[in-house]
Amino acid sequence: MATPASPASPTSPARATATRPVPELDADAVADWRKSGGELVELFALARDRLGGVAAVRTEPGARPAVLVTAPDAVQHVLARHPDRYVKRGHRARILIGDGVLAATGDAWQRQRKLLQAQFTGPGMRRYEDRITGAARTAAARWAAHARTGEEFDLAEEMRRYALDTIWRSLTGHALDEATERELASVPAVLAAMPRLPADGTAPDPAVAADLARIDAVSARAIAAARDGAAGPDGPGLLHVLLDAAGTRPEYTDRLVRDELVTLLVAGHETTAGTLTWLHLLLHRDPDARDRTRAAGPAGSPERRQAVQALVHETLRLYPSAWILPRHATEDDVLPGGHAVEAGTDVITSPYLTHRDPELWDRPEEFDPGRFTAPGRRPAHPGSYYPFGVGPRACLGLRFALRESTALMEHLLEAPAPTCTAVPERAAYSITMRPEGPVRATLPPRQER
Numbered sequence: 147m148a149t150p151a152s153p154a155s156p157t158s159p160a161r162a163t164a165t166r167p168v169p170e171l172d173a174d175a176v177a178d179w180r181k182s183g184g185e186l187v188e189l190f191a192l193a194r195d196r197l198g199g200v201a202a203v204r205t206e207p208g209a210r211p212a213v214l215v216t217a218p219d220a221v222q223h224v225l226a227r228h229p230d231r232y233v234k235r236g237h238r239a240r241i242l243i244g245d246g247v248l249a250a251t252g253d254a255w256q257r258q259r260k261l262l263q264a265q266f267t268g269p270g271m272r273r274y275e276d277r278i279t280g281a282a283r284t285a286a287a288r289w290a291a292h293a294r295t296g297e298e299f300d301l302a303e304e305m306r307r308y309a310l311d312t313i314w315r316s317l318t319g320h321a322l323d324e325a326t327e328r329e330l331a332s333v334p335a336v337l338a339a340m341p342r343l344p345a346d347g348t349a350p351d352p353a354v355a356a357d358l359a360r361i362d363a364v365s366a367r368a369i370a371a372a373r374d375g376a377a378g379p380d381g382p383g384l385l386h387v388l389l390d391a392a393g394t395r396p397e398y399t400d401r402l403v404r405d406e407l408v409t410l411l412v413a414g415h416e417t418t419a420g421t422l423t424w425l426h427l428l429l430h431r432d433p434d435a436r437d438r439t440r441a442a443g444p445a446g447s448p449e450r451r452q453a454v455q456a457l458v459h460e461t462l463r464l465y466p467s468a469w470i471l472p473r474h475a476t477e478d479d480v481l482p483g484g485h486a487v488e489a490g491t492d493v494i495t496s497p498y499l500t501h502r503d504p505e506l507w508d509r510p511e512e513f514d515p516g517r518f519t520a521p522g523r524r525p526a527h528p529g530s531y532y533p534f535g536v537g538p539r540a541c542l543g544l545r546f547a548l549r550e551s552t553a554l555m556e557h558l559l560e561a562p563a564p565t566c567t568a569v570p571e572r573a574a575y576s577i578t579m580r581p582e583g584p585v586r587a588t589l590p591p592r593q594e595r
Contacts, residue, residue, distance in 0.1 A: 166484050169198070169200075175192060189205065190496060194214065199216045200217055200485045202214070213493045215496075217500075219482040222537075226537030233476055234251055245405050248409050259542065261388075262406075266545055278553050279553060283557065285558075289558055296589070298587065299587060301423060312418075317384045337577060372389055413543060424581070425457060425458065428513045466533035469498035469579045470494050470498070471494070471495045472492060473494070498579065500530060507530075561589070564587040565589075570585065
């Protein structure tokens with residue numbers, strides 16, 4: 147529990163400095179939240195507002211309290227400075243991604259991350275630039291078709307289609323075909339079912355068995371094609387990197403190759419699709435932000451790109467890809483500020499709540515991309531902004547996600563702005579945070595200049 151540990155060894159971190167208990171949200175407040183049927187994020191926000199950046203919360207009566215960490219220095223302590231003390235114990239999506247790098251731990255995670263990391267560095271990213279651009283052009287062409295017909299479409303589904311095409315090209319070297327796209331509609335179906343499935347489950351669940359079978363079938367076909375030497379028009383992709391590893395490393399079994407493929411597929415499109423959907427909703431509410439971005443410089447200029455990147459970063463501030471990043475304390479420890487955490491405590495960091503902390507951000511609920519272009523407009527502490535996590539388990543694909551988001555918006559800014567005809571009123575908080583429901587939109591015909 148989140149109280150000072152009992153007397154420990156002289157080398158224990160809990161004995162290194164004076165400690166104090168983590169303040170706990172009172173039971174009446176938790177009972178009122180439970181009675182109201184509120185979202186977990188609302189309970190966590192209440193704890194942060196009342197108790198500050200380190201707070202203990204019991205989500206169930208009699209349960210051991212979890213420690214919510216939103217203060218920047220404590221976030222850095224947990225995620226970046228001491229990842230050996232605060233570890234991932236698993237992943238709710240394990241039923242889908244198996245032992246892929248997102249769910250892996252210990253030595254296995256280190257080996258898997260090392261193999262993939264080189265693919266997402268600056269030099270590694272260059273091999274995917276043409277694939278990202280190709281997917282963006284295809285999406286822009288569909289956008290233009292929507293403008294010609296004037297028919298209503300689901301903006302969220304359009305963003306998912308683009309992000310899925312981008313990662314499929316990067317994995318296989320092939321553009322996404324319609325049959326594969328239909329089969330991979332099972333991915334969001336499984337993710338949507340996750341809150342109702344056993345935590346960290348691995349056994350097939352009847353609720354998602356058919357969807358998992360379709361995903362497995364797509365994976366098997368892609369792996370077989372890559373083994374047969376079927377590199378796409380842009381050459382081999384990330385899947386070929388995995389198969390090359392399988393030729394020399396016994397741990398890369400057929401199952402692990404499948405798990406890594408699905409992990410990259412899920413992580414490579416669901417989060418970006420959500421970010422782009424939120425960005426369009428924010429621009430719908432604040433059309434002047436679109437105009438200011440276009441006015442920053444001509445298409446293709448460094449000034450325009452910087453302004454587009456600011457749009458993406460501000461969207462990620464308000465709607466980070468993962469709204470919580472849970473960890474588990476493996477030993478007694480003391481957080482900055484003297485708060486003691488006992489071994490066995492669940493520790494939850496929340497980019498969503500840190501990014502909306504009025505002690506850190508001016509007018510935190512407002513959409514203001516200028517925070518990321520004007521000097522001194524954002525907090526300097528690295529633990530204040532971490533939409534992809536921070537430290538050794540930060541998202542491998544952050545460069546990829548930022549580039550594909552920027553590439554698409556650079557193309558679509560030259561097109562007419564969509565008009566949202568049906569906007570979800572709530573967000574769905576699961577593994578990722580997404581609008582709850584479709585985002586219906588229309589596009590006006592493009593005016594010739």
